[in-house]
Amino acid sequence: MDLWQAIVLDPILDMIDAPEFLAEVFIGGLMSGVMYSLVALGFVLIFKASGVFNFAQGVLALFAALTLVGLMTGTVPILLTQVPGMEMPPWLAIIITIVVMIGMAFLVERIILRPLVNQDPIIMFMSTIGLAFVLEGAGDILWGSEVKTLDIGIPNSTFMWADIQFQEFDIWAAVISAVMVVFLALFFQRTRVGRALRAVADDHQAALSVGIPLKAIWVVVWSVAGIVALVAGVMWGSKSGVQFSLSLIALKALPVLILGGFTSVPGAIVGGLIIGVGEKVAEVYWGPLVNGAIENWFAYMVALVFLLFMPQGLFGEKIIERV
């Protein structure tokens, strides 16, 4: 009876007693979920276009953010000295970083993907593990390991509305994510390149046989994933400073992907929101029963339950293979 009281009754009564706090937890979870979705989107893009789980997505976000801060602060790569007068305004640094990410997409296609056309997905996956190590090392050599402050003018203040506290930073993150999702949804559904991307994802050989330029498609998709990584790196880096632990944000995206499906852009968003809200509610109301810090494993547990009943995730494509 005591156990029932502690596990079920008390948390529910607590929610009923303080509905405005429950709303705050819920909204806080949604805001965190948006940040997870930002990371998950990059994974979905590459998986949709190549059927490859890109292990390097977290490091891509780190590398993009490092490049952006380096340009904004006028830092000379490798030497790590800041040259007065070389500092760039955020808009210019963002444009140059996007160019760098596109250049990287060309290199990834030329050096990694092209030699591996038609290889098993596991081999492509292994190659992205290698890429993660190379990019992390390159980021260290080029920009150093120190924590870098990233300020692109997003305010960190709070405001109250209907007895609920909001952080302006979270609102900005939600707006930016919404814009990204709309842009990506239009890109995939309404453009020739988007349709070609989906064809490539289904079958490399078949796509090639109908004249879809596989190499160009991979460059496009890795470029878009690089830009998404930049946005994720900027949002997470603005919170914590740009540092190498940013690469670990990929771990936050995994349960989101399992839940939302590896091939669905809306799935990445909805999955992120469910995980965000679920882990915050679990941590706040049930965490104290087991000394807290349950949100990380709780997210994976939710994902595991979904795997049991919906292996393709909420929005993922059902894969039917004829034998």
Place this chain on the structure above:
Amino acid sequence: MIRNLTLSVLAASVLIGGFAVDKATAAEETIFIPGLVYRTGPYAPGGIPSANGLSDYFNLINQRDGGANGVKLVFEECETGYNTKVGVECYEKFKSKKPIVVIPYSTGITYQLIPKTPIDKIPVFSMGYGRTSAADGRVFKWVFNFPTTYWSQASAIINYIGSQEGGIPNLKGKKIAHIYHNSAYGKEANPTLEVLSKKLGYKLKLLAVDHPGQEQKATWLQIRRWKPDYIFLSGWGVMNQVALKEASGIGFPMDHFIGNWWSGTEVDMGPVGAGGHGYKAATFHPPGGKSKLHDDIRKYVYGKGLGAGKVERIGEVLYNRAMLNAVFVVEAIRAAQKKFGVKVTTGEQVRWGLENTHFTEAKWAKLGLKGYPEIKVSCEDHEGGHPVLIQQWDAKAKTWNIASGWNPVMKDIIRPMIEADAAKFAKENNITPRDCSKED
């Protein structure tokens, strides 16, 4: 024929060359000190200044004094990435080089090395971290954690909060939250805080944050709801930076937010910017780089282009702490050299040196450091019972300033806890505690 001859000459050259290197090494007497450091990975921003502080001080001793009483110190780093498993591998790799001490620079690694070092006869020096109950030298003969420990630190911080509230009795009914890294390190202060909570009557909330601590919204929602009077932070790496930003974001008064000594460094304060003004943190050494010892490092190490980092970063909190760590090691070597009448010391001899550490005001001054209290280590007490300073961040000047006197630790409460935990460890591991009256 010519090919075989060439190969033979090459092989002979390698052999002779090899012997020559061995002879040169043997001819030059050295003392080997391994450094388990982390210059890469998610915790590198804290690991780099720490590694630099160690390296620069050992270099200073070689460059300025020609070594410890003329014996060169060989400091070799092994990259752990702050990973316990890798740290243990580093230790195993270094063992054959006869290190005189091991500096783990991680509570997790320290815990793993505690059972190994008595067998290998290498003392562990976990300065201000690691297992707190290792302060009982009767049980933990080979482990040293002076000048103070996590439990003592927690008691000193409660003392400080008491002083801010007009006296310890006024803590009754106050709310104190402990936000901690969900690891062996982060949990160390919890038993002390719980005991003191029962004794002094303050309400305590323990909030764990998982590695790496990039996402803490749930923690800060609970803070918003509970509305603590003070927050004590035991974080590391990105967890500190995010915590500070969240606290600033919800408008928590920064002068009521107190970090432990791994949560109060220059590295932590960058991302929060002006919002971090007034944040406080514990330390067991003064901040800044204006002592004579710092000047010597600039002159003899950086002046010769041998510095491990950037000269402008000398004097940062983590740099100073590692430098202090190296100071204690070198003085233990010197003490052992004098006691045993040797030039090249062994791990056993340096263990004696560490156990007989005694830093008086005069000794601090001689070393070029001022403003430190007396430290005395003994067979029973490997902690030294050093008091704790509170420093406060000035966001405009981007410096830490001293915000309190030396806050005493509650030895009357902490020491029995240490002895009880050590006795439990001794029982579990079949260790017979030493009789310190019979020790040299």
